[in-house]
Amino acid sequence: MxxxxxxxxxxxxxxxxxxxxxxxxxxxxxxxxxxxxxxxxxxxxxxxxxxxxxxxxxxxxxxxxxxxxxxxxxxxxxxxxxxxxxxxxxxxxxxxxxxxxxxxxxxxxxxxxxxxxxxxxxxxxxxxxxxxxxxxxxxxxxxxxxxxxxxxxxxxxxxxxxxxxxxxxxxxxxYMNQSFFDKFKPDTKRENQVLYNPKKNGEFLNQIMDASPDINWVAVENLSPTGVAELMNTSKVYVDFGFHPGKERMPREACIMKCCMIIGKDGSAKYAEDMPIPELYRFEKDQNKIPEIINLIRNCLSNYDEHIKAFEPYQQELAEEETTFKADIAALFLKTQ
Structure with a gap:
């Protein structure tokens, strides 16, 4: 205090x-x-x-x-x-x-x-x-x-x-600003495409992409916040094996826009407290796991409506972040006479 x-x-x-x-x-x-x-x-x-x-x-x-x-x-x-x-x-x-x-x-x-x-x-x-x-x-x-x-x-x-x-x-x-939540459009048709952040990912994701030429991989880059939201609104999966120095913004954006998430375990990404998603969707960067990761990606594309339910608790937590933020400030900063 x-x-x-x-x-x-x-x-x-x-x-x-x-x-x-x-x-x-x-x-x-x-x-x-x-x-x-x-x-x-x-x-x-x-x-x-x-x-x-x-x-x-x-x-x-x-x-x-x-x-x-x-x-x-x-x-x-x-x-x-x-x-x-x-x-x-x-x-x-x-x-x-x-x-x-x-x-x-x-x-x-x-x-x-x-x-x-x-x-x-x-x-x-x-x-x-x-x-x-x-x-x-x-x-x-x-x-x-x-x-x-x-x-x-x-x-x-x-x-x-x-x-x-x-x-x-x-x-x-x-917290994620309310303006981003407002960009979610539930009736938008989703394409069988998988998003990734080229600035945060490296060789391991490249190996996954090389081993899955049938998958439509789309880089999230050079877009305004509105452009990011529109792209995520029309996509089914977001993959991120980059290093997370803290609570990263793009994975949260993907969750808000209701993309299934397949995530690595580098930095804050490995902690359920920072990213509360089921462990099924979280992987070490192990080459032996690449076939399993690709199969899960394909399954998310084919059975999106079932898989996306697993991310509802995280979506709810993100919706409550601003309320938590205000409470944490009030608990830490105490005004005295």
Missing amino acids: INIVQSAKIYVLCPAEIATGGPEALHQLTHHLIKQGFDAYMYYVPNDVPNPVNPQYEIYKAPYTTHLENQEKNVVVMPETFLPPLYQKEFSRMQKVIWWLSVPYYFECLEPWKARISKKKFYGIKSFLSPSKYPPLPTLGRISKMPVYNIRHSFFSESFLKENHVPIAGKISD
Whole structure:
């Protein structure tokens, strides 16, 4: 629980202009903090971009600021991909929150930090004496000992934090916007086609596709949100053997549009808590399993009306995500006098 006084400001850090799952979650957080009575703002990085709000997120009506009030009562929420505020002077007095929207992207953000440090002599001593000027690498060991609130986004990130002895203050996931649910058209005729995300899949899916030339494989790429919904509305199956750094957006979109799902077990995808689908539809990337996977795909195409029933519990959970999101915020952020 994070105690926040009535006059406090909450700054939610976010990359400027970018439209991906992480930034949308950060806009959702700001939007609902405001609805629950908090004085919350987006703070974009870099903070000198003339128009930092991506048009897709204007619906959240989240105000932004380029000015920070570095006071102990105020709070800064940062994604795990941007941790310099842990040491920067302009945030030094604020309460600090890390929202672990993913796991692997945390390690990716450390790489340029490591590269900078490796080129400087006596950096360890300098960072010990003056961490604001020479910020040390924010390793999990350091984070675990800092006065920081860690929020987990997925069960995958919760398991990761617990394994590394990082204390968890609470949980907040994100949710699929109602506008996407509204794009579902139940009377649309479905084609015998199988969708996949070419940006997230690799060699294993290529082997499956090569072994099933009779199946109509369709890549989901270069489409607007409306285009994605229209394509999914006319398809029967979505296959995804990519790595899931957190709760991925496209599998949730496929479920909402009532596609049968055949999923790998990399990252959050292996956890029923993050993707509650029957284990029948979840596979390890094992070449010996390829014939079984292809047979299941064909069965889903031939018997779609029966298989799609297995995904109704997940569809219901997705429909309730926003309600859960609001409750999780209320449980974690406590307004005090």
